[in-house]
Amino acid sequence: MLTYDLEARGPLARYDYLYQCIKEDILSGRLRAGEKLPSKRALAAHLDTAVVTVETAYAQLTAEGWLQAEERRGYFVSAVEVRPQTGEVSVPSEEEQERSWLLDLGGGGGGTEGFPFSLWAKLTRRVLTERGEALLRALPHSGAPELRRALARHLYTFRGIQARPEQIVVGAGTEYLYNLIVQLLGREKVYGLEDPGYAKAERVYRLNGARCLSLPVDSQGVPLEALEEGLDVLHISPNHQFPTGVVTPIARRQGMLRWAAGGGYIIEDDYDSEFRFTGRPIPALQSIDRGERVIYVNTFSRSLAPSLRIGYMVLPQTLVGAYREKLGFYSCTVPAIEQYTLAAFLEEGRFDAHISRMRTSYRSQRDAILRTIRSSPLGGRCRVLREEAGLHFLLELDTGRGDGELARLAAERGVRLSFLTDFQRAEGRAEPHTLIVSYPGLDPEQLSRGLEQVAGLL
Amino acid sequence: MLTYDLEARGPLARYDYLYQCIKEDILSGRLRAGEKLPSKRALAAHLDTAVVTVETAYAQLTAEGWLQAEERRGYFVSAVEVRPQTGEVSVPSEEEQERSWLLDLGGGGGGTEGFPFSLWAKLTRRVLTERGEALLRALPHSGAPELRRALARHLYTFRGIQARPEQIVVGAGTEYLYNLIVQLLGREKVYGLEDPGYAKAERVYRLNGARCLSLPVDSQGVPLEALEEGLDVLHISPNHQFPTGVVTPIARRQGMLRWAAGGGYIIEDDYDSEFRFTGRPIPALQSIDRGERVIYVNTFSRSLAPSLRIGYMVLPQTLVGAYREKLGFYSCTVPAIEQYTLAAFLEEGRFDAHISRMRTSYRSQRDAILRTIRSSPLGGRCRVLREEAGLHFLLELDTGRGDGELARLAAERGVRLSFLTDFQRAEGRAEPHTLIVSYPGLDPEQLSRGLEQVAGLL
Numbered sequence: 001m002l003t004y005d006l007e008a009r010g011p012l013a014r015y016d017y018l019y020q021c022i023k024e025d026i027l028s029g030r031l032r033a034g035e036k037l038p039s040k041r042a043l044a045a046h047l048d049t050a051v052v053t054v055e056t057a058y059a060q061l062t063a064e065g066w067l068q069a070e071e072r073r074g075y076f077v078s079a080v081e082v083r084p085q086t087g088e089v090s091v092p093s094e095e096e097q098e099r100s101w102l103l104d105l106g107g108g109g110g111g112t113e114g115f116p117f118s119l120w121a122k123l124t125r126r127v128l129t130e131r132g133e134a135l136l137r138a139l140p141h142s143g144a145p146e147l148r149r150a151l152a153r154h155l156y157t158f159r160g161i162q163a164r165p166e167q168i169v170v171g172a173g174t175e176y177l178y179n180l181i182v183q184l185l186g187r188e189k190v191y192g193l194e195d196p197g198y199a200k201a202e203r204v205y206r207l208n209g210a211r212c213l214s215l216p217v218d219s220q221g222v223p224l225e226a227l228e229e230g231l232d233v234l235h236i237s238p239n240h241q242f243p244t245g246v247v248t249p250i251a252r253r254q255g256m257l258r259w260a261a262g263g264g265y266i267i268e269d270d271y272d273s274e275f276r277f278t279g280r281p282i283p284a285l286q287s288i289d290r291g292e293r294v295i296y297v298n299t300f301s302r303s304l305a306p307s308l309r310i311g312y313m314v315l316p317q318t319l320v321g322a323y324r325e326k327l328g329f330y331s332c333t334v335p336a337i338e339q340y341t342l343a344a345f346l347e348e349g350r351f352d353a354h355i356s357r358m359r360t361s362y363r364s365q366r367d368a369i370l371r372t373i374r375s376s377p378l379g380g381r382c383r384v385l386r387e388e389a390g391l392h393f394l395l396e397l398d399t400g401r402g403d404g405e406l407a408r409l410a411a412e413r414g415v416r417l418s419f420l421t422d423f424q425r426a427e428g429r430a431e432p433h434t435l436i437v438s439y440p441g442l443d444p445e446q447l448s449r450g451l452e453q454v455a456g457l458l
Numbered sequence: 459m460l461t462y463d464l465e466a467r468g469p470l471a472r473y474d475y476l477y478q479c480i481k482e483d484i485l486s487g488r489l490r491a492g493e494k495l496p497s498k499r500a501l502a503a504h505l506d507t508a509v510v511t512v513e514t515a516y517a518q519l520t521a522e523g524w525l526q527a528e529e530r531r532g533y534f535v536s537a538v539e540v541r542p543q544t545g546e547v548s549v550p551s552e553e554e555q556e557r558s559w560l561l562d563l564g565g566g567g568g569g570t571e572g573f574p575f576s577l578w579a580k581l582t583r584r585v586l587t588e589r590g591e592a593l594l595r596a597l598p599h600s601g602a603p604e605l606r607r608a609l610a611r612h613l614y615t616f617r618g619i620q621a622r623p624e625q626i627v628v629g630a631g632t633e634y635l636y637n638l639i640v641q642l643l644g645r646e647k648v649y650g651l652e653d654p655g656y657a658k659a660e661r662v663y664r665l666n667g668a669r670c671l672s673l674p675v676d677s678q679g680v681p682l683e684a685l686e687e688g689l690d691v692l693h694i695s696p697n698h699q700f701p702t703g704v705v706t707p708i709a710r711r712q713g714m715l716r717w718a719a720g721g722g723y724i725i726e727d728d729y730d731s732e733f734r735f736t737g738r739p740i741p742a743l744q745s746i747d748r749g750e751r752v753i754y755v756n757t758f759s760r761s762l763a764p765s766l767r768i769g770y771m772v773l774p775q776t777l778v779g780a781y782r783e784k785l786g787f788y789s790c791t792v793p794a795i796e797q798y799t800l801a802a803f804l805e806e807g808r809f810d811a812h813i814s815r816m817r818t819s820y821r822s823q824r825d826a827i828l829r830t831i832r833s834s835p836l837g838g839r840c841r842v843l844r845e846e847a848g849l850h851f852l853l854e855l856d857t858g859r860g861d862g863e864l865a866r867l868a869a870e871r872g873v874r875l876s877f878l879t880d881f882q883r884a885e886g887r888a889e890p891h892t893l894i895v896s897y898p899g900l901d902p903e904q905l906s907r908g909l910e911q912v913a914g915l916l
Contacts, residue, residue: 338795
């Protein structure tokens with residue numbers, strides 16, 4: 001006779017649990033097609049439950065086709081396909097095939113060290129308790145008002161940005177927001193991007209069918225001469241350009257805003273402005289824009305954790321109406337729990353405290369890595385550049401070898417090198433012989449051994 | 459002297475909390491530009507803490523520019539802009555301006571009734587505890603393997619779909635997934651959509667620059683003759699068409715698959731297949747597709763809660779490689795916590811149990827609403843259609859008035875009516891005089907009063 005422990009049913013009703021158990025046994029093949037089930041009365045007695053419980057379970061199973069009822073004869077298991085081994089035989093996916101390195105200078109660190117997980121978990125639990133079922137209601141398309149208000153205050157304190165909560169749009173990461181931006185501004189527009197630069201932004205624009213121009217980067221960012229006619233939208237990271245680390249000075253910023261005043265838009269990607277070690281933070285370009293031409297974009301993936309898909313953008317006031325009309329039908333892509341947790345994290349000063357702590361931690365990590373480099377065999381044959389901000393710096397190598405050759409030779413020795421030239425789209429746009437060192441999480445011991453290998457290759 | 463309760467610091471370090479307090483006072487204007495702060499020693503004594511605590515707080519504030527240190531004179535508040543009233547003066551947003559109705563037949567119900575919130579919250583808490591910091595790591599672009607395996611098993615049991623976890627892509631809602639689909643299949647393709655139909659899908663395709671054709675819907679769904687030359691991708695809901703409720707029978711499904719075998723793709727939108735009250739669930743079109751031409755799309759927004767932005771699609775095996783190459787660079791848009799919580803919810807049979815319960819609940823809600831309609835003054839002048847599945851049914855009215863006129867007159871009486879014709883794009887595509895009744899959450903009392911009003915208008 002079928003034996004199930006009805007006490008193990010958890011929050012399920014008895015009949016529901018019994019229904020699940022029998023279905024599971026049919027699917028797994030333990031109950032076979034054509035097999036006769038015990039009578040309702042017999043099974044109820046055996047399981048010490050009411051006949052109506054078994055009756056309801058059998059009725060549900062029959063309605064869904066798992067059982068067939070034959071008059072006066074009883075219930076029989078239907079012929080259904082038994083569950084295949086879906087999911088058990090798994091081909092290695094591309095993410096599992098990733099190589100592990102002795103040393104990865106180009107970004108091995110996960111970037112989650114130092115994240116106050118237990119505090120975040122505590123806030124999440126509190127949000128679950130305090131908000132309860134209200135968490136289930138759909139949120140406004142641009143995000144929870146509480147979070148947008150907290151972001152507005154945060155942006156003012158941190159970045160000098162004066163934004164009304166209505167100008168802020170919360171979305172599942174910056175890549176998603178770039179998609180929205182193209183849909184807002186139009187795919188017939190020409191988008192200019194820094195070269196070398198962040199490749200994903202250009203991929204998103206191209207996937208959306210927009211034409212992209214690749215713009216040079218000099219020691220102050222994109223030169224004004226490059227904002228030639230035919231460019232409609234300028235996508236830049238003026239506060240810490242990736243990967244060169246260049247900061248665009250005020251005079252050039254003003255020039256860019258003058259250009260935009262002629263009908264262009266600037267997308268300001270402020271991806272790691274939180275981590276500046278020397279002097280005051282660089283004010284956002286948006287904060288000096290008087291012409292409503294800058295769309296400011298930032299994310300918490302880098303300042304908190306990569307798995308936290310929360311990005312946001314600040315639209316110019318003049319675009320808020322068009323956004324609502326064109327894209328306001330989209331549902332907000334970030335779940336309510338994360339939005340309220342982040343709002344509390346910001347409002348209670350936890351984010352500021354986290355960033356202060358991380359700034360100190362990164363500064364000392366960076367210093368340790370710089371000491372290791374200087375005392376290594378490579379020390380005499382390289383120059384450190386742009387170490388005053390962000391989570392990477394540059395290392396100019398004194399070598400005659402090409403970047404591709406060096407990368408290949410180093411890879412054979414287990415060291416992954418990442419060069420500025422890896423991020424260029426047009427030949428000659430990036431300085432050669434310049435390594436990008438992404439230092440968070442680098443182990444000085446491993447670095448020391450890796451650098452010895454590299455020094456031998458120059 | 460500045461007085462702060464260091465015992466109220468929560469998990470923050472003393473210096474960090476003190477730093478926050480002083481910064482807050484500067485921002486709020488309580489500490490004014492030029493004001494001198496107490497000496498480190500004096501403040502430490504006043505707050506009963508170590509001198510080093512105050513020293514560290516002052517150093518941080520000085521580094522960030524909130525204070526200025528003057529040699530031998532002490533610390534002074536810098537001239538910074540005091541916080542504006544951002545967020546306090548809030549213009550009413552469009553979502554706050556929404557009208558409230560005496561009766562809303564077109565979808566007033568929030569759809570969150572019956573969601574097992576406390577169970578979901580419990581699972582979320584468990585995921586936080588069990589997975590801990592591992593939740594912070596970035597997930598594969600197509601979603602957590604655990605969730606994709608759970609979905610594969612669920613799809614097999616529930617919908618007869620045989621899918622490997624590698625074919626599944628998890629994303630923040632179906633609208634987001636439609637964006638990905640256009641980027642995968644190409645915007646130069648022509649997309650055919652049901653008319654009347656779900657308007658958002660077409661909006662997304664159009665925003666992506668794709669050409670859309672509007673296809674008629676007869677009593678079996680889109681007729682095969684409508685799959686004329688020039689159509690590349692067919693977007694349909696064959697298991698319960700929205701809004702007509704039509705189910706496409708097997709013969710026509712086979713015809714659609716034959717059409718697709720010639721090079722087309724079918725996007726199967728299975729948005730509310732969970733709720734069928736009579737007979738077996740309709741097997742998904744994907745489950746009989748032998749030619750790898752169907753992309754299956756579904757969401758948990760309707761079966762669980764609208765604020766839960768988790769959708770997924772099942773790609774044909776033959777598109778998995780192209781997807782990885784073209785779109786694999788995107789980060790997954792659903793946070794890790796939600797993904798693991800949903801995986802547990804599915805694996806432990808909670809979703810099945812929830813759906814069974816809701817099916818029963820919806821069936822009795824529907825029956826109560828149908829009884830109310832039949833016994834109302836409208837009872838003799840309408841015919842109920844397509845009540846055997848889904849969260850809405852149709853009500854054919856015996857009236858000479860046009861739909862627009864009726865809707866306007868009813869609105870004046872506080873009743874919101876929604877007609878099939880509201881969902882048509884081309885004139886004459888939808889039957890006139892046919893109301894859509896979205897019944898979850900409708901109150902029979904209110905309905906009764908509302909129907910009296912409507913009956914008086916026919």
